[in-house]
Amino acid sequence: MKFKINRDFFSSGLQLVTSVVGTRKTMPILQNVLIEAEDGKVSLTTTNLDLGARCSIKAEVSESGAVTLPVKELGSIIRQLADMEVSVETGNDPKATITTRGSVFNVMGMESKEFPPLPTLEAQQDFDLDRGELIQMLKNVSYAQSLNEERYMLKGVYFLFSEDELALVATDGRRLAVTKRILAKKTGSGGEFILPSSSVSELERIPDLGNSVRVSFTDRQVAFEMKIGKENGEESEAGKGFVESVYLVSKVVEGKYPNYKQVIPKDSFNRSEVERELLQECVTRAALVSDDKVTFRVKPNELEITGQSILGDARESMSIEYDGENATVSFNPRFLLDPLRSLTKDRVFFEFRDDMSPGVFRTDGPKEGDPLSFLCVVMPIRTD
Numbered sequence: 001m002k003f004k005i006n007r008d009f010f011s012s013g014l015q016l017v018t019s020v021v022g023t024r025k026t027m028p029i030l031q032n033v034l035i036e037a038e039d040g041k042v043s044l045t046t047t048n049l050d051l052g053a054r055c056s057i058k059a060e061v062s063e064s065g066a067v068t069l070p071v072k073e074l075g076s077i078i079r080q081l082a083d084m085e086v087s088v089e090t091g092n093d094p095k096a097t098i099t100t101r102g103s104v105f106n107v108m109g110m111e112s113k114e115f116p117p118l119p120t121l122e123a124q125q126d127f128d129l130d131r132g133e134l135i136q137m138l139k140n141v142s143y144a145q146s147l148n149e150e151r152y153m154l155k156g157v158y159f160l161f162s163e164d165e166l167a168l169v170a171t172d173g174r175r176l177a178v179t180k181r182i183l184a185k186k187t188g189s190g191g192e193f194i195l196p197s198s199s200v201s202e203l204e205r206i207p208d209l210g211n212s213v214r215v216s217f218t219d220r221q222v223a224f225e226m227k228i229g230k231e232n233g234e235e236s237e238a239g240k241g242f243v244e245s246v247y248l249v250s251k252v253v254e255g256k257y258p259n260y261k262q263v264i265p266k267d268s269f270n271r272s273e274v275e276r277e278l279l280q281e282c283v284t285r286a287a288l289v290s291d292d293k294v295t296f297r298v299k300p301n302e303l304e305i306t307g308q309s310i311l312g313d314a315r316e317s318m319s320i321e322y323d324g325e326n327a328t329v330s331f332n333p334r335f336l337l338d339p340l341r342s343l344t345k346d347r348v349f350f351e352f353r354d355d356m357s358p359g360v361f362r363t364d365g366p367k368e369g370d371p372l373s374f375l376c377v378v379m380p381i382r383t384d
Contacts, residue, residue, distance in 0.1 A: 001065025001090040003037045005057060007081050007100070009241025012207075013044045013057040014075040016246065020202060021071055022048030033071035034115045035088075035096075038064040041243050045118065046071060051199050052118040054247040066112035067094055077105055118249050121223055124216040125191045127161060131206070131213045131226060133181060133372065136344065137168045138204050140374050141177035143338040144170040145197045153255040155197050159215075159222075161190040169260050175335050176263045176377040193217050194253035202248060209242050223249040263377055265358060269351040272298060272322035276348045279303075280340040282316035287333035289314045293381050295330040296359075298322060298352065307333070320350075329355045330381040339376040355380060 014033065022030035027049075034045040040061055045054040067090045078086065083100035090096050094112075098105040138157060146154035151173070158169040167180045195203070203224060206213075210229045215222065226246045282305045286294045290307035297304040300323050305316040329352050339361050340348075351360040358377050365373040 001035075001037050001067060002063035002088070003042060003059045003061040004085055004087050005042060005059040006241055007078060007084050007086050009057050010042075010086055011075065011078045012240050013042075013055050013242065014071060014078060016055050016207065017044050017046040017053045018071050018075055019205070020046045020048060020051055020053040029068060029110050029114050029116075031070055031072070032068035032110055032115070033074065034066065034068050034112055036066040036112070037061045037088075045115070047116060047118060049116065050196070051202060051248070051250045053202070054118060055242055056244045057241050058243045063089075065090060067096055067109050068112055068115050069096055069107050069109040074107060077107070118247075119221050121216050121218050121221055121249075124218050124223075125161075125189070127166070127183070127215045128185075129166070129213050129215060131208070131211055134213055135204060135206070137166075137179045137181065137372065138200060139342045140179040140339075140372075141168050141170040141342075142197075142200050142204065143342060144172055144175050144177040144376070145200070146172035148172070153194060153253055153257060156194045156253045157197075157200050158192065158194050158257045158260070159217075160192045163190060169257070171258075171260060171263070174332075174379050175338075176260055176375075177339060178260065178264075178375045180373045181371050191217060192257070193219075193222050194255070194257055195222060196250060196253050199248070199250035202250075206246060206248070207240075209240065209246060217252070220252060220254075221249060222252050223247065264375065265351075265353075265360060265377070267353070267357075269353045269357070269360065270298070270322070270324045270327060271349055271351050272303070272320045272324075273347055274303065274318070274320045274350050276340055276343060276345060278318050279348075279350075280337060282318055283333050283336050283340070286314045286316050287337075290333075292332060293330050294333045294336070295328060296352070298324075298327045298329075300324070300326075327352055327354060329357070329359060331359060331378055332381060335378045339374075339378075343374065345374075355382065 036043040041056045042059045043056045081100045087099045094109040096107045160167040169178050210226045214225045228242050286305045286307035289311045290309040294307045303320045307314045345363050349362040358379050361376040363374040
């Protein structure tokens with residue numbers, strides 16, 4: 001195998017696949033990246049057997065071939081090279097010689113045939129989604145995933161495809177986040193899967209290299225493939241050397257997701273409209289003296305937010321759009337700040353009833369120009 005490649009392009013590709021690398025000491029090859037060179041590109045693949053990643057970088061390939069090399073060490077070497085053009089060459093042994101002007105590295109690897117292949121999906125269901133919207137939907141709900149190992153079905157984000165709608169759901173039992181989007185094309189049949197939290201984190205980090213992501217899934221695996229954006233038939237500068245596509249494939253969480261709709265209040269609640277960033281700032285300041293509880297006192301056109309502990313107390317007030325009766329309710333401030341930070345809307349609706357009922361944050365979508373809707377249910381803390 002022999003090829004020349006741009007240092008920064010090579011480094012970007014290695015960085016994309018490195019975070020997937022496994023920690024299983026019993027399989028050292030999982031610490032490696034599979035490098036395959038052919039047809040003007042170099043493919044980089046890593047896996048931890050639960051999640052796999054693959055991307056392709058354009059290169060000048062003079063001899064095709066494959067080898068696996070320790071990905072973290074390789075990434076460090078490539079980043080530190082002084083010259084932009086990097087030459088990589090292998091012989092009969094699983095060893096790579098990396099050279100640039102004034103630098104030569106010989107890196108020991110392992111045979112490519114020992115590398116576990118990424119799973120292939122058969123009889124899968126396919127959906128095409130906008131990359132930016134998919135990432136925003138994940139950020140809208142991913143903070144609410146459970147961290148409890150015993151409640152493994154809640155350790156992920158639930159994807160529910162219906163005939164004309166996609167819903168993403170996450171809950172840890174104390175809060176519930178739901179975001180929905182009307183699908184551009186109606187589908188004959190829907191589907192569902194639970195994406196593990198580790199895979200959610202990787203998907204949220206996928207770089208902006210294309211506009212569309214194809215989601216394919218079976219009852220055991222799910223794959224996300226993003227085609228690299230092109231301009232006039234050529235990869236755009238935004239592609240940063242990436243070609244063809246970026247591919248993630250993950251196991252799904254086995255089991256049935258709970259009926260989340262039972263948690264959403266069906267009774268009539270008081271409704272106020274608030275400035276999202278201002279509310280976030282007020283809750284953040286009130287939580288400086290009390291990180292486990294803040295209290296909302298809602299009055300016509302005013303919201304008072306207080307925090308109190310042995311350290312002292314704090315009081316914040318802000319104007320809101322509300323003309324109902326006075327009410328008082330307390331929450332864990334972190335459960336309020338997570339959805340407020342994740343959203344991009346300027347204004348949100350806050351719904352409430354009394355100190356024993358949950359609080360609900362909503363946005364006013366979907367509507368023309370804004371296809372996403374959002375809802376977050378937060379369980380209250382008893383007010384003393």
